[in-house]
Amino acid sequence: MIDNKYINRNEKTASRIIDGQAVIMTLEDNTLHTLNEIGSMIWELSDGVRSIEDMAAIIHDEHKMVDYEKIRTDCQAFVKELLSKGMLILQDNRTEEKD
Amino acid sequence: MDILAHTMEKKIPFAVQINLTRRCNLRCIHCCVEKRDGERRIGKTPDHELNLEEINRILEQLAEAGCLVLTLSGGEVLLREDLIDIIRYARTLDFAVKVFTNGTLLGTKEIDAFQKLHLQEVHVSLYAANAKIHDGITGVPGSWEKTVKNIRQMREKGISVKIKCPVMRQNIKEYRKVYDLATDLGAGCAFDPVITMRDDGNKDTLNYRIAQEDLQMVLQDPVFYGGEKGERPENISCLITEIYDDVLCSAGHNICYISPEGEVNPCVQLPINSGNLRDHDFNWIWHNSPDMLNIRQMRMKNVHGCKNCDYLSWCARCPGLAYLEDGDLLGHSSAACWLAKAKGNKTLIGG
Numbered sequence: 001m002i003d004n005k006y007i008n009r010n011e012k013t014a015s016r017i018i019d020g021q022a023v024i025m026t027l028e029d030n031t032l033h034t035l036n037e038i039g040s041m042i043w044e045l046s047d048g049v050r051s052i053e054d055m056a057a058i059i060h061d062e063h064k065m066v067d068y069e070k071i072r073t074d075c076q077a078f079v080k081e082l083l084s085k086g087m088l089i090l091q092d093n094r095t096e097e098k099d
Numbered sequence: 100m101d102i103l104a105h106t107m108e109k110k111i112p113f114a115v116q117i118n119l120t121r122r123c124n125l126r127c128i129h130c131c132v133e134k135r136d137g138e139r140r141i142g143k144t145p146d147h148e149l150n151l152e153e154i155n156r157i158l159e160q161l162a163e164a165g166c167l168v169l170t171l172s173g174g175e176v177l178l179r180e181d182l183i184d185i186i187r188y189a190r191t192l193d194f195a196v197k198v199f200t201n202g203t204l205l206g207t208k209e210i211d212a213f214q215k216l217h218l219q220e221v222h223v224s225l226y227a228a229n230a231k232i233h234d235g236i237t238g239v240p241g242s243w244e245k246t247v248k249n250i251r252q253m254r255e256k257g258i259s260v261k262i263k264c265p266v267m268r269q270n271i272k273e274y275r276k277v278y279d280l281a282t283d284l285g286a287g288c289a290f291d292p293v294i295t296m297r298d299d300g301n302k303d304t305l306n307y308r309i310a311q312e313d314l315q316m317v318l319q320d321p322v323f324y325g326g327e328k329g330e331r332p333e334n335i336s337c338l339i340t341e342i343y344d345d346v347l348c349s350a351g352h353n354i355c356y357i358s359p360e361g362e363v364n365p366c367v368q369l370p371i372n373s374g375n376l377r378d379h380d381f382n383w384i385w386h387n388s389p390d391m392l393n394i395r396q397m398r399m400k401n402v403h404g405c406k407n408c409d410y411l412s413w414c415a416r417c418p419g420l421a422y423l424e425d426g427d428l429l430g431h432s433s434a435a436c437w438l439a440k441a442k443g444n445k446t447l448i449g450g
């Protein structure tokens with residue numbers, strides 16, 4: 001179940017935030033992907049420490065007028081899409097946070 | 100957003116090439132890099148080359164400026180004993196890293212590191228499917244064998260490899276065989292007929308360019324464009340695919356080059372020293388250097404000497420080559436004329 005997992009970036013990517021948008025290269029197929037605002041936030045929050053719920057809570061904090069449940073389902077759909085394109089991976093365990 | 104158009108418009112250095120050294124263990128006849136006296140061995144970084152600390156600082160500045168695609172080349176980059184440290188730091192900063200090498204000096208340690216660090220691609224120079232012809236060009240017996248063995252090992256580890264094969268008088272009969280060998284090895288390949296002059300102004304290398312009739316012939320061969328994958332020779336592709344707002348090309352708009360000594364140029368092919376990273380930070384040079392600003396305001400309409408040219412529609416003029424070979428980056432380019440004529444005549448004859 002995707003909701004119990006921690007979301008992390010696939011190591012086989014390279015990325016840069018350019019003018020607020022995440023530009024990601026999937027290195028196995030040399031393809032460039034540009035994410036929209038929400039996608040870019042998800043990308044930045046994908047650190048192996050957060051689950052979809054954690055991400056949705058953070059995004060909700062910044063976009064209070066949008067319903068939390070809507071943000072959560074959007075996050076879930078987005079994560080699934082980025083997983084299918086090889087940009088993200090799911091982890092059972094949390095990555096140790098660095099100091 | 101179309102990231103290439105966006106970075107062109109906003110002047111973000113999206114792709115940067117750093118040549119880490121001029122040193123090389125081979126002596127390729129057509130090489131465009133001037134070698135400093137006798138520096139052919141692996142060893143301590145000579146003082147004139149940027150050191151690891153300087154390079155790491157430059158990488159931080161490039162990441163900050165929005166660079167994603169980083170090419171590390173030489174000389175022969177494997178002569179830098181800190182190459183893996185440089186790549187590791189570049190990957191920590193999340194660059195997509197390409198390495199250009201002659202492939203002879205790769206050992207298990209380097210290949211393992213390339214695999215673990217997830218390089219975007221390794222480009223390897225290979226001039227023939229025949230050892231004798233290749234070694235005749237590199238000037239070093241045994242180089243073909245090492246290069247091919249190392250390409251094979253990289254492919255076994257799943258590393259993406261592209262064979263780069265300049266096509267010249269010495270190896271024109273070989274390029275189709277190189278294509279077959281590349282296919283066999285599971286590597287991509289790209290051919291390029293444009294042999295450039297040396298960066299110290301020596302033009303001897305231009306004698307190795309193939310004859311006009313041969314050029315016309317190879318340009319009709321789909322294999323020359325990488326077969327079905329249809330790739331065009333790289334040094335002109337930047338013109339065809341990224342032209343924006345009538346600018347000359349991408350040089351200084353969203354790409355640039357850094358020399359082993361820290362000079363910033365608008366492109367590896369356009370040696371206009373716009374400032375040194377030992378004196379200024381990257382951001383200052385990129386946004387304030389008069390040379391960089393000058394390149395940026397040039398437009399195709401400023402090009403002179405080409406207006407009535409019959410071959411204009413076949414021409415992929417590179418301002419860098421025009422500057423290097425003909426002394427005027429806004430003038431005609433003999434390299435472009437040579438290519439455009441072969442393409443135009445081919446079309447006019449072949450229909």
Ligand code: SF4
Nearest residue numbers: 337348366368417419
């Ligand atoms: S100077 Fe030449 S090689 Fe460099 S970007 Fe322009 S056209 Fe391409």
Ligand code: SF4
Nearest residue numbers: 405408414432436439
């Ligand atoms: S560079 Fe040569 S081929 Fe190209 S337009 Fe100018 S004169 Fe014609």
